[in-house]
Amino acid sequence: MYKSSITYKIPKDKLGLSAELDYIATPGIYLLFGKDAREKFVYVGEAEDVYKRLSQHTPDKDNYLWDEALVFVSSKKGDLDKARIKYLENRLYDLIAAHKNYLLKNRNEPSNSVLSAATEETLENIILDIKQITEVLGYKLFTTENNPKRIKANLPTNSSQTAIPKKVTEPLTKLKQARYIFYLKEKGVNAKCIVDTNGDYIVTVGSVISKEVTKSLPDKLKKMRKTAVKQGKIKANRLTEDISFKSASTAAKFVVGYSINGRKAWKDGNGRELGEVLA
DNA sequence: CTAACTAAAGCACCCTTATG
DNA sequence: CATAAGGGTGCTTTAGTTAG
Known part of the structure; x- marks a missing residue:
């Protein structure tokens, strides 16, 4: 069922053009990316009409300026109903918060919804898809910090000039x-x-x-x-x-x-x- | 072989129900 | 109403099984 999911990457200045994209005016979830003075941020959102909701995200309302949106919708009607997008929104928020790589612009933690186990299974698979897609697109929302001590200990003695990688992406095969x-x-x-x-x-x-x-x-x-x-x-x-x-x-x-x-x-x-x- | 995992027996406590 | 009996749950312990 999640095979029918569609992802769009939309730059802020092309939002107008995106109105014509298929299924953009249907229920779905979205991530808004941008940069503050010093930190990368993200906003996790959910809407019954994603396009409409995106166009409501303006600097004067939000107090921040996003420059790119990732949109996740489905080509199958009824695939993503209110309860399901709420679940996805809540879960994404928690996961992003846990990894602490991005500042979250959401004012409150999105509320959870209770679903059948079978539905949750499907949705967890969508979450995994989203993890993979965001990673492929270069957003390091879900990468885990490596233990710096361990890296240092394994380095050869003469490698003081070697750059120590701060973050290592999870290999895709692990997803x-x-x-x-x-x-x-x-x-x-x-x-x-x-x-x-x-x-x-x-x-x-x-x-x-x-x-x-x-x-x-x-x-x-x-x-x-x-x-x-x-x-x-x-x-x-x-x-x-x-x-x-x-x-x-x-x-x-x-x-x-x-x-x-x-x-x-x-x-x-x-x-x-x-x-x-x-x- | 050792350590980790699983199954199962049994004990203690608590809650419910039956009985005088 | 008081107490005993019964059952369920939470937990410990031991022992058998499997993986490294």
Whole structure:
């Protein structure tokens, strides 16, 4: 279904011309890019008529001047309804905020919408498409900072003049499709986990994890949780960015704070256990 | 072989229901 | 109304299985 999605890259001065583009006056999401005095910024938006909404983004209203827009619409009617574009907008906002590469011009965090697991799966695949497209187009919205210490340590001794790369783009091959979404809900815990085709288990931004950890939690995971808090990846028991795990159990243990079998703990939208679904 | 992962047994606590 | 019985949940522990 997302195969019907269309992306447009529109410079501000060509906005008038873009009125004639197919499907531009339909529901969709968009990103506005620009530069402030010292920082690159982006605005994440959503509209039932993207063209109309874009033309409302004027400097006197916004207090900033964008110079390029990326628009994501669909050629299939009803593909992107209000709830879906809201979901995409919220998710994009969270992801961009987590990576901190761009200043976000949104005044408030967009609200989330509740959708069926199947729909979320589809939308997560659109998110992955958007990640890939923005990366190919050169917007480093979702790249991750490399650990500078590590790079330095690996450098040969005589390479003081070598430029140390600050950011490294995620290789495209790493951007795999989401296969399934699972949930883990219990007292004080409400987490979402995406399993991609790499077999990685990604606990998503906004997941609420347990407040306490117990003795049974392996030391490694206790440490992992501590460092995640230190790095600001966990704030008030909520994940502020996606965290990836190599097994369902590790992800589940991290989330609930005790030793638990991930294949049983994670359930899909129909209440089926992960172990059953991925058998 | 070792470490990590998973399954399963069992304990403790809490909530609900039955019974005197 | 009080207490006992029963069931469910959260958690720990142990042991078997798999991957590196």
